[in-house]
Amino acid sequence: MKIKQELLQHFHYLHENAEVSWQEVNTTQYLKEVLSDLGYKVNTFNDCTGLYADFGQGNPIVAVRADIDALWQEVDGCFKANHSCGHDAHMSMILGVAKCMQHENFKGTLRLIFQPAEEKGNGALKMIEKGIVEDVEYLYGIHLRPIQEIPFGVASPVIVHGAGQMVDGQVQGVDSHGARPHLTVNAIDVMTTINEQLNQIRIDPQIPHSIKMTYIRAGGDSRNIIPGNGQFGLDLRAQTNEAMQELVQKFKQIINGVCTTLGATIHYSIITAMPAAVQNEQAIQFARTGIAEVIGEQNIIPTLITSGGDDFHFYTIKKPQLKATMIGLGCNLTPGLHHPYMSFNTDALEIGTNILTKTVLATFRAQQ
Ligand SMILES: [Zn+2]
Numbered sequence: 001m002k003i004k005q006e007l008l009q010h011f012h013y014l015h016e017n018a019e020v021s022w023q024e025v026n027t028t029q030y031l032k033e034v035l036s037d038l039g040y041k042v043n044t045f046n047d048c049t050g051l052y053a054d055f056g057q058g059n060p061i062v063a064v065r066a067d068i069d070a071l072w073q074e075v076d077g078c079f080k081a082n083h084s085c086g087h088d089a090h091m092s093m094i095l096g097v098a099k100c101m102q103h104e105n106f107k108g109t110l111r112l113i114f115q116p117a118e119e120k121g122n123g124a125l126k127m128i129e130k131g132i133v134e135d136v137e138y139l140y141g142i143h144l145r146p147i148q149e150i151p152f153g154v155a156s157p158v159i160v161h162g163a164g165q166m167v168d169g170q171v172q173g174v175d176s177h178g179a180r181p182h183l184t185v186n187a188i189d190v191m192t193t194i195n196e197q198l199n200q201i202r203i204d205p206q207i208p209h210s211i212k213m214t215y216i217r218a219g220g221d222s223r224n225i226i227p228g229n230g231q232f233g234l235d236l237r238a239q240t241n242e243a244m245q246e247l248v249q250k251f252k253q254i255i256n257g258v259c260t261t262l263g264a265t266i267h268y269s270i271i272t273a274m275p276a277a278v279q280n281e282q283a284i285q286f287a288r289t290g291i292a293e294v295i296g297e298q299n300i301i302p303t304l305i306t307s308g309g310d311d312f313h314f315y316t317i318k319k320p321q322l323k324a325t326m327i328g329l330g331c332n333l334t335p336g337l338h339h340p341y342m343s344f345n346t347d348a349l350e351i352g353t354n355i356l357t358k359t360v361l362a363t364f365r366a367q368q
Pocket residue numbers: 085119337338
């Protein structure tokens with residue numbers, strides 16, 4: 001069967017059988033079967049989904065990572081697992097790499113990592129904990145890009161993701177009768193004050209950043225009770241890890257200030273924290289070579305800066321010796337990532353497979 005048809009077959013199967021973070025059981029089984037048939041040494045985990053598969057032997061170890069989870073979202077009025085972030089495409093392309101590399105001569109080990117739970121922001125951390133990137137020298141990832149960033153037929157050797165954090169908070173004030181506002185600490189006052197002050201945060205405007213309240217809840221069915229308790233959620237973005245630190249520090253100052261002024265108690269926790277991309281020139285150079293060989297120099301966007309995030313960057317934060325980059329692939333993706341009806345030109349699957357294969361080969365070649 002031609003690689004193009006094979007990629008589509010993988011893609012359709014994985015798309016139809018989408019599974020959410022940490023529950024990618026059937027997905028892992030499918031990947032395992034395909035990779036075992038191709039002669040890869042497959043390693044699964046006894047306490048979580050995902051796997052890694054090796055081909056070849058010895059050093060260097062060059063790895064390619066795909067994320068494997070879908071999102072839980074409303075599609076046509078029903079909630080379901082839905083691959084609207086393109087992780088089904090990433091898996092298909094890396095299965096394509098597995099197939100293409102079968103007939104190549106190289107010295108070293110090709111490691112294919114199929115990582116669970118990217119959308120939860122903690123899948124990469126679990127893989128690191130398992131030690132599977134311990135001896136890896138180069139690590140590549142790939143992500144479909146929305147049409148607003150790049151069109152079909154264009155790719156970038158590096159996606160410069162920003163850092164992202166999500167915060168959950170609880171306000172503890174004092175309930176009171178609607179007629180006696182002087183006896184209360186109104187959670188709505190507390191949260192709207194926080195929100196106003198968050199919008200006043202100033203950090204270097206040359207570094208893209210934002211902090212927003214994305215969830216707010218207080219009060220019950222009785223409109224004559226002033227609610228003392230409430231919950232809020234925040235989403236923080238910054239293009240650099242340093243700017244993110246500054247945002248977090250300022251947010252903490254605001255919380256402390258509002259607690260003192262309004263007399264509330266606030267508990268909060270950072271529920272997700274994804275670091276910004278750490279760029280490696282050597283890895284980017286190999287990816288650039290791979291892209292040039294497949295779609296030509298003229299279709300390379302040197303750097304793709306995006307406010308989105310990916311837990312891929314934990315690999316380099318936790319293992320600074322890793323030389324890594326994530327390739328951005330243009331595919332006319334509309335209306336956008338995480339949109340319930342996200343779709344893209346599936347001809348990009350073959351392009352992505354070829355780019356990754358050429359990138360990996362360029363990497364092995366340079367180590368000899
Ligand atoms: Zn996503």
